[in-house]
Amino acid sequence: MTRQMADNQTAPVLPIALERSIYGLITTPVLHLALEHGIFDRLLADGPLPSSSVAERIGADADTVERLLLVLAAFEVVRRDADGSFHVPVEIAPFVARDSASYVGGFVNHMVMDAPGRLERLAEYLTRGKEAADAARPAPYDEFYRDEQSTQDFMDAMWDLSYGVSQELAALAGLDGHRRLVDVGGANGPFAVAALRQSPELRAVVFDLAQVGPHLERTRVEHGLADRLSFVAGDFFHDDLPAGDLIAMGYVMSNWPDRECLELLRKAHAACVPGGRLLIMERLFDDGRDGPIATAVMNLEMQVETRGRHRTPAEYVELLTSAGFVDPEVRRSTRDKHLVIGCKPSG
Numbered sequence: 174m175t176r177q178m179a180d181n182q183t184a185p186v187l188p189i190a191l192e193r194s195i196y197g198l199i200t201t202p203v204l205h206l207a208l209e210h211g212i213f214d215r216l217l218a219d220g221p222l223p224s225s226s227v228a229e230r231i232g233a234d235a236d237t238v239e240r241l242l243l244v245l246a247a248f249e250v251v252r253r254d255a256d257g258s259f260h261v262p263v264e265i266a267p268f269v270a271r272d273s274a275s276y277v278g279g280f281v282n283h284m285v286m287d288a289p290g291r292l293e294r295l296a297e298y299l300t301r302g303k304e305a306a307d308a309a310r311p312a313p314y315d316e317f318y319r320d321e322q323s324t325q326d327f328m329d330a331m332w333d334l335s336y337g338v339s340q341e342l343a344a345l346a347g348l349d350g351h352r353r354l355v356d357v358g359g360a361n362g363p364f365a366v367a368a369l370r371q372s373p374e375l376r377a378v379v380f381d382l383a384q385v386g387p388h389l390e391r392t393r394v395e396h397g398l399a400d401r402l403s404f405v406a407g408d409f410f411h412d413d414l415p416a417g418d419l420i421a422m423g424y425v426m427s428n429w430p431d432r433e434c435l436e437l438l439r440k441a442h443a444a445c446v447p448g449g450r451l452l453i454m455e456r457l458f459d460d461g462r463d464g465p466i467a468t469a470v471m472n473l474e475m476q477v478e479t480r481g482r483h484r485t486p487a488e489y490v491e492l493l494t495s496a497g498f499v500d501p502e503v504r505r506s507t508r509d510k511h512l513v514i515g516c517k518p519s520g
């Protein structure tokens with residue numbers, strides 16, 4: 174088809190929203206390369222720097238480093254000074270500094286490494302539907318934990334995704350008076366560690382699939398929590414959950430359809446001592462489901478990576494009250510993971 178413009182028609186300017194959508198496919202891998210190859214490390218430690226100095230310090234090709242930095246500058250992830258040097262803006266720094274609790278590198282790696290396969294899958298879903306297309310595929314966690322490297326990458330992604338915000342969530346939850354936290358699907362312990370740091374009287378159990386055990390063990394040792402943090406291996410669809418007065422589920426509900434979520438919440442209710450509380454920690458859709466962007470994008474990701482979806486606060490409240498929890502409450506963090514709390518009546 175040939176497209177023509179009438180003589181009197183002026184060419185429309187590409188709106189910035191569309192420009193970012195088109196070129197976003199390139200910027201995420203560029204961000205990944207800059208994180209992996211130490212470009213941000215050098216700029217944070219020694220910047221502002223011209224691209225040639227960054228290239229020299231990381232032992233990389235200067236022309237390629239310059240082009241990568243120009244993309245990041247165009248997308249305002251780094252800034253280019255009048256003399257052509259680059260620096261990392263203060264608001265970006267905590268997210269790209271490797272030793273920061275808010276580091277996004279593990280999560281970006283998780284997004285980038287499987288993205289091409291995921292895009293192919295979406296095309297198949299569009300034509301055949303998810304259920305038919307997934308029929309011959311392994312279950313989501315068999316795929317994530319298919320080998321040691323993939324398990325390690327997933328654990329790194331969970332830590333990077335959750336540890337920074339967990340400190341805020343633990344404070345928002347209010348841990349005073351609680352003695353035993355059971356973090357269901359707690360992975361390598363980002364929320365458990367944040368909670369234990371905040372509440373000296375608390376003990377925590379991470380309940381998760383057996384493959385996660387060695388990763389939680391590493392966290393216990395690295396954080397000096399061997400006497401307060403333990404691991405129970407199990408499958409939450411087949412085994413009972415350990416008992417506790419605080420049952421947490423972070424990014425667990427968003428992996429599963431409503432029917433399985435209700436089953437898990439009923440198990441959580443059985444495991445929760447009377448007077449105890451449930452903490453659902455999730456991204457939330459706005460009530461009208463028209464944002465935020467990260468929730469809408471991750472809702473699509475959930476379709477490909479898992480069998481779940483993201484929900485509005487009202488949908489979570491409905492699920493937890495159906496499972497028997499009362500006095501539901503939503504507490505929002507300043508980031509993209511929030512709390513939906515339910516209580517188990519004491520008598």
Ligand SMILES: C[S@@+](CC[C@H](N)C(=O)[O-])C[C@H]1O[C@@H](n2cnc3c(N)ncnc32)[C@H](O)[C@@H]1O
Nearest residue numbers: 331335358359360381382407408409410423424
């Ligand atoms: C998306 S991760 C969330 C990790 C962590 N709670 C967080 O907020 O970052 C979901 C967790 O659920 C665990 N999980 C998945 N299926 C499970 C099952 N059948 N039984 C127990 N844990 C399971 C996974 O191993 C993983 O650690």
